[in-house]
Every structure is written in structure tokens, then in C-alpha cells.
Amino acid sequence: MPILKTLATYRFSRYYKIVFLVCDIFLLNVAIALSFWFRYGDLYLEYFRGDKAVSLLLNVFWIMLLLYKDSYRIIRTEPIEAILYRTIRLLMIQIAVVAIFINVMKYEEVSRLRMVFFYATFFVLLVSFRILFMKFLKFIRSRGYNFRKVVIVGANAMGERMNRILSKDLTYGYRVMGFFDDTVDSAEVKDPVLGTFEDVEPYLAKNKIDEMYVALHISQLEIINKLTALCERYMVRIRYIPDFQQYTKANRVEVAFYGNGNIPVLMLRKEPLELSLNRILKRLFDIGFSIVVIVLVFSWLFPIVFLAIKLNSSGPIFFAQKRSGRNNESFYCLKFRTMYVNDQADALQATQNDSRITKVGAFLRKTSLDEFPQFINVLMGNMTVVGPRPHMLSHTEHYSELIDNFLVRHYAKPGITGWAQVNGYRGETKELADMEGRVEYDIWYIENWSFLLDMKIIWKTVMNIFQGEKNAF
Structure with missing residues (x-):
């Protein structure tokens, strides 16, 4: 499967934004055309001046929403519900803005029923596309493509916990190669230990590693700084796993930034409700x-x-x-x-x-x-x-x-x-x-x-x- 292998390399992840953008705009305009079909019985898209203006706004504002913040974010271990939730939230924002626009501009000729048809159709198309896209990514990862090689520094309970998360499902696209640590907690760590801290640099020099997860206590700051320098030298993306357990037993915490984003403040847990x-x-x-x-x-x-x-x-x-x-x-x-x-x-x-x-x-x-x-x-x-x-x-x-x-x-x-x-x-x-x-x-x-x-x-x-x-x- 040479075509699939070419498309499914690690670098494919860099281009999914443009895939999302192009596909979303295509689906949006398909939904516009279908809304005219459902409302008027044909695909003639130039009924009224207001319809043209609203169609243009739908395209422009959806592009703006997609380019805003983390609308494209897809974390490999993220459940599909979270992705769908973000999509629905964007859709609700667009509905509110378009409704205000139609009323302010007094486009009485714009059929409200047609707009209902449009959003119902667009919602179905969007959700279907998101689900199929995620299933496609899972499929190519299950075939051994589009994966990232990972090492974990810190053969301890926190490191093993991260290992279990990354290894839980092969379709996440992670391969944990092993651990590095001077002291190994054999009761916790199951995967192979590749060496000590001194063995990290030779290993990175000989092997293509995409990401490194550092699960060390803050008291080992000197080692953490050395690892950061090594990752920058060998083009490895580094991820730090902060030991919040010294503050709380909560599984999930929230970090807020005070003073123009200069001071991080740790909060016990995030409660959406x-x-x-x-x-x-x-x-x-x-x-x-x-x-x-x-x-x-x-x-x-x-x-x-x-x-x-x-x-x-x-x-x-x-x-x-x-x-x-x-x-x-x-x-x-x-x-x-x-x-x-x-x-x-x-x-x-x-x-x-x-x-x-x-x-x-x-x-x-x-x-x-x-x-x-x-x-x-x-x-x-x-x-x-x-x-x-x-x-x-x-x-x-x-x-x-x-x-x-x-x-x-x-x-x-x-x-x-x-x-x-x-x-x-x-x-x-x-x-x-x-x-x-x-x-x-x-x-x-x-x-x-x-x-x-x-x-x-x-x-x-x-x-x-x-x-x-x-x-x-």
C-alpha cells in the first residue's frame, strides 16, 4: 500500500489543518446547496440578495472560527466526544452571529426554514466527517503508519502511568520504546529500561525518536535542563509531566495564568459544571x-x-x-x-x-x-x-x-x-x-x-x- 504509506507518515499530522479547512468549507457549501433543494426543490443559489450575503458570511465566519485558538486541535489520546463538543460549540457561535446579522440587516427575504435545513444538514455532515476522519487516522495507525516513537525518562509510578496511557490503544499512534533512569522502580515499571541518564544522548543519536516524556521530580532540575538541551539538539519534542501529587491527589488539575500570563497558578481540579x-x-x-x-x-x-x-x-x-x-x-x-x-x-x-x-x-x-x-x-x-x-x-x-x-x-x-x-x-x-x-x-x-x-x-x-x-x- 505505497500510497497509504506515503500519506500516513508522521508528517501527515502537520497537514490535517488544511484538510479540515478545505473539507469543512466544501461541506458547508454542500449544505447551503442542499438547504435550497430542501426548501425550494432545486439548487438555484441566487434567489435573493440576502441569501448571497448570508452564504458569504457563513463561509468567512466559519473560516475565522476554525482558525481561532485550538479549533483544529486533535490530541491522539483525545476521545471523539471532546472533538465533537468543540465542533458543536463553534456551530452554536456561528448560529448566534448569523441570526444577529440577518436581523440587523433586516433580510426578511432569507427563509428561516431554509436556515434550519442548512444547519441541520451542516451538523450531520460535520459530525460524519469528524467521525470518519478520526476512524481513518485510527485505521492507518493500526496498520503501523503515522506513529510516533516515544521514550520516557523516569522509571517510576508517574512514568509507568504515562506509559499505560500512551500504550492503551495502538490506534493512538504511539510506540513507547522504553525508560531511562538511574534508579528503577521495578514494582511499577513493566517496559524495558533502555539505560541510565548518561545513555540518553547516545540513544537519541542512533535512533529516530519523536517525543520524550520527562517524569522526574522537580528536585532533579539539573537533569531536566540537560534533557531539554539534548532534545533541542536532536530535534526531539520534549513533554514534561509535573508531579502534582505533591500538592493534591486529584487526577486532573487546571493551570491559570495571572498577571498578563506571567505567573502560573495551579488549581485543584477543573469542574465544567x-x-x-x-x-x-x-x-x-x-x-x-x-x-x-x-x-x-x-x-x-x-x-x-x-x-x-x-x-x-x-x-x-x-x-x-x-x-x-x-x-x-x-x-x-x-x-x-x-x-x-x-x-x-x-x-x-x-x-x-x-x-x-x-x-x-x-x-x-x-x-x-x-x-x-x-x-x-x-x-x-x-x-x-x-x-x-x-x-x-x-x-x-x-x-x-x-x-x-x-x-x-x-x-x-x-x-x-x-x-x-x-x-x-x-x-x-x-x-x-x-x-x-x-x-x-x-x-x-x-x-x-x-x-x-x-x-x-x-x-x-x-x-x-x-x-x-x-x-x-
Whole structure:
């Protein structure tokens, strides 16, 4: 495959910007033409003066948006959701600017319906192109092309963590050749150790290396400076992995620059939902989604479940339990009752083959139908559709003593489903490690929230319901 090999060399990455630009403008004009077809039945593009002006603005302003900041940024380990999120954000900006332009210029002849057709078509074309482009890059990398050779200086826990990230998926396009260090942490490092600090320069002289990741403590500043000079001499791009663990155990931190960008300030973690716009977006979705579920599903599901529970056991239909919410404030979480009435419900988790669970309750738990009343909690505002699962108050008190960052998960509203649940951390927590894993996933969600991530979690939740979950009991 000589053509593919030529296109898929490392240098291909340098030209993807122009590929994006050309393809985006092509797709934009295709969407303009199709919007006329959908609205008027043909591709004649010169109906009115306003249409010409708006079409020109669409092209010019989209080019400006693409050239602005990091609109073209593609990190090899970046999930497709992040790329799509940036694209949708740009699209929303353009919609707002074009709408203002049409109203200010009083282009009444511009069909609003045609503009709806245009943006719907452009959105589909853009998303399809982004996904296909990423799949193309993954394909050529999986065939051994378009990869970068990497060495890691620092055979320690941080270096091994970076190694796992870069080596997690071959389609990322990284080949970790090995480690350099004077002292090797054999309990952490699995890949080959290529030598000591003194062996770095001879290795770079003999081998073509694209990137070096430095995972050394700041106390080794002299060595870091030497490595920087070596990388500049041998044209190797150097990446520093700062040891933030000396400040915090957070997996993700944010650096702000104060004083005209001269002073970097480290902040504990980035929380996208601290932005008012994101909170509004999430709340609007919660309200709309919960209303749809309550009207279309809960309205007919409730009488069926009502009869089933009543015929199977005595007691109330709903089980309302105090649980820990946002900022660790308690609220009553609603569920369909799945157990016989008992005195241990507020202290003891359900276990496999739990004798307290009724036959109807076992079915409700297995299919997650017992959670449907929580859409009422969502509508009331004390829960969200997607977020960390709420725990019993006794469990919050217990685990907050055992896990240092346990309460961080309460920075967000609790959800009906969550990132931890779709990754296997659902149901009983038999071991402390089970809860630690759940907390790790919950904190990752808080630090990496996006609307597309919520959609992904909802989709995986629905798939898990139909496929069945072994931890649902």
C-alpha cells in the first residue's frame, strides 16, 4: 500500500489543518446547496440578495472560527466526544452571529426554514466527517503508519502511568520504546529500561525518536535542563509531566495564568459544571428528558408496577430513603419498593440472593425499573439524569472516613445513572477497592463533564438494561 504509506507518515499530522479547512468549507457549501433543494426543490443559489450575503458570511465566519485558538486541535489520546463538543460549540457561535446579522440587516427575504435545513444538514455532515476522519487516522495507525516513537525518562509510578496511557490503544499512534533512569522502580515499571541518564544522548543519536516524556521530580532540575538541551539538539519534542501529587491527589488539575500570563497558578481540579452555561444546559436537558420519560413511560408503567407490588407483598408502593446529595445535603430518593418492609433498609445494602427482596422486586432491580420514580427527583431538582449515584447517609459517613477524596463526588448532583455504573461499578460494594473504583470514576466524570459524555452514558445505560447486568440484584 505505497500510497497509504506515503500519506500516513508522521508528517501527515502537520497537514490535517488544511484538510479540515478545505473539507469543512466544501461541506458547508454542500449544505447551503442542499438547504435550497430542501426548501425550494432545486439548487438555484441566487434567489435573493440576502441569501448571497448570508452564504458569504457563513463561509468567512466559519473560516475565522476554525482558525481561532485550538479549533483544529486533535490530541491522539483525545476521545471523539471532546472533538465533537468543540465542533458543536463553534456551530452554536456561528448560529448566534448569523441570526444577529440577518436581523440587523433586516433580510426578511432569507427563509428561516431554509436556515434550519442548512444547519441541520451542516451538523450531520460535520459530525460524519469528524467521525470518519478520526476512524481513518485510527485505521492507518493500526496498520503501523503515522506513529510516533516515544521514550520516557523516569522509571517510576508517574512514568509507568504515562506509559499505560500512551500504550492503551495502538490506534493512538504511539510506540513507547522504553525508560531511562538511574534508579528503577521495578514494582511499577513493566517496559524495558533502555539505560541510565548518561545513555540518553547516545540513544537519541542512533535512533529516530519523536517525543520524550520527562517524569522526574522537580528536585532533579539539573537533569531536566540537560534533557531539554539534548532534545533541542536532536530535534526531539520534549513533554514534561509535573508531579502534582505533591500538592493534591486529584487526577486532573487546571493551570491559570495571572498577571498578563506571567505567573502560573495551579488549581485543584477543573469542574465544567461550575460554569453557569453548562449548569443551565444540563438542567434544561434534565427537565425535558424527565418530562418525556414521565409522560411516555412512567404514566403507563406505574399502574402495572403498582398492581405487581401490591399483589406480591404488603407495604407502600414507593420506597423513600434519605440519601446524600450535592454538597452532601440529604434528600429523599424515590424508588419502587423492591423489598419486604424491614428495619435494615437504611443501613444494609442489598446483596445477591438477599432474602429481603421480593420476587417482583428482583425483576424490577434486574431491569432497573425500580429507579424510574427518580425522574420525579430529577424534575424536583435534587437529582440529575447523569451523575454520581447517591449513597445512604450511613455509607457516606462510613466511606468518607476510609477514602480521603470520597466527598469530592458530592460536588455534583447525584444521578439516576453515572459513569461508574456503565463501567461496571454498580450494586453491592463488597470490598473497599470496589468503592474506591466507583469514587475514581465519579471524580473523573466531574472533572471531564460534557453534554456528549452524558449522552454516551445514557446510551450505554439503555444498552446495559437490554443486555442485562450481572451486578443488578
